[in-house]
Amino acid sequence: MKKYLLAIALVVLIGACSSNNSNEKKEAASVSPAPVADLSANPDYQKGLALIAKSDCLTCHKTDAKLIGPAYKDVSAKYEHTEANIELLAGKILKGGGGVWSPVPMTPHPQLSLEDAKQMVKYIFLLNK
Numbered sequence: 864m865k866k867y868l869l870a871i872a873l874v875v876l877i878g879a880c881s882s883n884n885s886n887e888k889k890e891a892a893s894v895s896p897a898p899v900a901d902l903s904a905n906p907d908y909q910k911g912l913a914l915i916a917k918s919d920c921l922t923c924h925k926t927d928a929k930l931i932g933p934a935y936k937d938v939s940a941k942y943e944h945t946e947a948n949i950e951l952l953a954g955k956i957l958k959g960g961g962g963v964w965s966p967v968p969m970t971p972h973p974q975l976s977l978e979d980a981k982q983m984v985k986y987i988f989l990l991n992k
């Protein structure tokens with residue numbers, strides 16, 4: 864009889880554990896995309912991201928880690944989010960840059976319009992560390 868109870872207790876315990884686990888997973892999944900969902904409702908975010916995805920930026924940049932160029936989140940943290948800095952960084956995207964983060968230069972992007980480059984910077988400035 865005791866063994867029987869023990870077996871039931873074990874089954875209940877295992878059941879409880881596994882259902883707990885699946886709850887945790889669901890919570891984790893619903894917690895992490897929330898800020899992204901907020902951001903993606905922002906038209907500056909969507910347009911900038913689309914332009915960056917279409918261009919070659921992501922061969923050298925990642926959002927949150929240094930690649931060849933600095934992480935976009937680091938760029939966002941370094942500069943005050945002013946119109947003047949949007950112009951400044953857009954200019955560097957168009958003409959190329961170098962010497963700020965490392966001696967490695969950024970290639971120029973003369974094929975982009977100033978408007979598009981500014982839109983990319985607006986997207987970068989929406990990223991927070």
Ligand code: HEC
Pocket residue numbers: 915918919920921922923924931932933938952955956960961962963964965966967968969970972983984987
């Ligand atoms: C060939 C690699 C490469 C590509 C492609 C590239 N970058 Fe960069 N980017 C760099 C490097 C390297 C730096 C750091 C330059 C420095 O130290 O001044 C940089 C710096 C930057 C900065 C910060 C500039 C500063 O002075 O702080 C921004 C903003 C930026 N890139 C945006 C972009 C965007 C947007 C694109 C796509 C249109 C792009 N990059 C494509 C390599 C690249």
